[in-house]
Amino acid sequence: MRIGYYPGCSLLGSSREFDESARAVLKALGVELVEVPDWNCCGASSAHILNHELSIALPARILALAEQAGISEILAPCAACSNRLLSAQQELEKHPELLPGIEKAIGMPYKGSVKIVNILEVLDRLKVLISVLTTAPFRKKVASYYGCLLVRPPRVVNFDRPEDPQSMDLLLKAVGATPVEWPFKTECCGAAFSVTRTDIVAKLSGKLVQDAVKRGADAIVVACPMCHSNLDLRRAEINEYLQKEYAVPAMFITQVVGLALGLDPKALGLHRHLVPVAFAETAGVQS
Amino acid sequence: MNSGSHHDHHEDTLAWRIQQATGVKLAHCYQCGKCAAGCPVADQMDLPPCQVFRMLQYGLPEYDKRVLESEGIWLCLACETCSTRCPQEVEIPKVMDFIRGEALRLNLAHPRSRDILAFHRAFLDSIEYTGRLYEVGLVADYKVRSRHFLKDVMLAPKMYVKGKLGLLPHLIKNRRGMKHLFKHTIGKG
Numbered sequence: 001m002r003i004g005y006y007p008g009c010s011l012l013g014s015s016r017e018f019d020e021s022a023r024a025v026l027k028a029l030g031v032e033l034v035e036v037p038d039w040n041c042c043g044a045s046s047a048h049i050l051n052h053e054l055s056i057a058l059p060a061r062i063l064a065l066a067e068q069a070g071i072s073e074i075l076a077p078c079a080a081c082s083n084r085l086l087s088a089q090q091e092l093e094k095h096p097e098l099l100p101g102i103e104k105a106i107g108m109p110y111k112g113s114v115k116i117v118n119i120l121e122v123l124d125r126l127k128v129l130i131s132v133l134t135t136a137p138f139r140k141k142v143a144s145y146y147g148c149l150l151v152r153p154p155r156v157v158n159f160d161r162p163e164d165p166q167s168m169d170l171l172l173k174a175v176g177a178t179p180v181e182w183p184f185k186t187e188c189c190g191a192a193f194s195v196t197r198t199d200i201v202a203k204l205s206g207k208l209v210q211d212a213v214k215r216g217a218d219a220i221v222v223a224c225p226m227c228h229s230n231l232d233l234r235r236a237e238i239n240e241y242l243q244k245e246y247a248v249p250a251m252f253i254t255q256v257v258g259l260a261l262g263l264d265p266k267a268l269g270l271h272r273h274l275v276p277v278a279f280a281e282t283a284g285v286q287s
Numbered sequence: 288m289n290s291g292s293h294h295d296h297h298e299d300t301l302a303w304r305i306q307q308a309t310g311v312k313l314a315h316c317y318q319c320g321k322c323a324a325g326c327p328v329a330d331q332m333d334l335p336p337c338q339v340f341r342m343l344q345y346g347l348p349e350y351d352k353r354v355l356e357s358e359g360i361w362l363c364l365a366c367e368t369c370s371t372r373c374p375q376e377v378e379i380p381k382v383m384d385f386i387r388g389e390a391l392r393l394n395l396a397h398p399r400s401r402d403i404l405a406f407h408r409a410f411l412d413s414i415e416y417t418g419r420l421y422e423v424g425l426v427a428d429y430k431v432r433s434r435h436f437l438k439d440v441m442l443a444p445k446m447y448v449k450g451k452l453g454l455l456p457h458l459i460k461n462r463r464g465m466k467h468l469f470k471h472t473i474g475k476g
Contacts, residue, residue: 009419009420009422009457010420012419012453013420013451013452013453014422014446014451014452015451016450016451038459038460040414040418040419040459040465041414041418041419043414044410044420045365046406046407046410046411047411048365048384049384049387049407050407050408050411050473051388051472051473052384053472053473054411054468054469054472054473057468057471058414058468061468101471104471105467105468105471105472106464106468107464107468148364148366148367152366152367152368152370152371153367153371153378154371155376186368187327188364188366188368190364191364192364193364193403195406195426195429195438195439196402196403196405196429196433197362197402197403200328200331200362204327204328233442271449272450272451274446274449
């Protein structure tokens, strides 16, 4: 299988372990990634706040570059990126009158022919192969945390169920994990307020960390760099808000799958977390 | 027109401008309150989403002004819980985007929006010049704009040790193309 790849900015910096683990896992599963040449930022949670056209033009340039490179399907592991790409694509489908202005801004033709998929969709296609290749089952209790952008708004992303989604739970079961029942699967972590309103992030993320611990989760599993940053890099603020010392790690789904496939924890970037993944070392030894 | 009708809005009203720009008809909201019930930040908002909509439905200048000056519109995280659960499928975050833009244009934005705006502007500046987000530059720029110089000084060294801080920006090749893109969207004025 060959698929276009749009890592996005977070995966080059604060969430590079998501990029490392996605590449390692997909390589192990025989998927060839074709990176979009000279890609730019999608505008994430900032462009749409300040300018509607900009929030369409930035993703449109990425999609047009992918078209030029002959990519028909593109994987955007970052939930914010895949959401922005889908939003822009649909906005241009619904409002073709915007297209001339956008093509002028990006200096390229835009056809809208690229299919955009998230990491759960790609892993879901490979689920049978993943179970067959699982050599070190991830026998842990996990809280699968989807966040906002993968499942909402449903009219844009059209993925899984907006309330109580299942795809990540099924993937986790396929690698031997036991997903806990919990009501925070799609609650917001505070997202882009990480820097400006850390108090709100501590409160919102705090509620879900607290509940995951209460339900006995050994790890919170995510598929979004913003969710991960808030649950990992902001753990000190979360614990201060809760007046607790919660040490439950936040892991990317690709890291969990990678461990189950017997990949080296270092290749999966597990050493990059601020909240240590204490059981990863033992998992690595088995491989 | 101060009739209070929420079916046809006069051109002077914010409700009319919202409909023109976003296609959202405020009359579709029948005040069930589901948006506010699911909103993760409603408890911190001076006006939760359903109240914003109710005030705009009146089409009264003083209510429009109250909405434009509210702090709550800046706290919307665009998590889309409201629009997902809205029985009328009103795209509330899209309306919030537009109201914030109007608040800025009319110089009515709440003073506490300053930091949030500083962040978004720093973010976009970073992309305009390098094509990709340069996280170190973003945080430095935000500190200068917001004057919160000591924010997260303890976090940066930890991130650096974990290899999460790229000290140099990632430059795309076609940076002139990015300048062009910004000029023909946000820079049109």
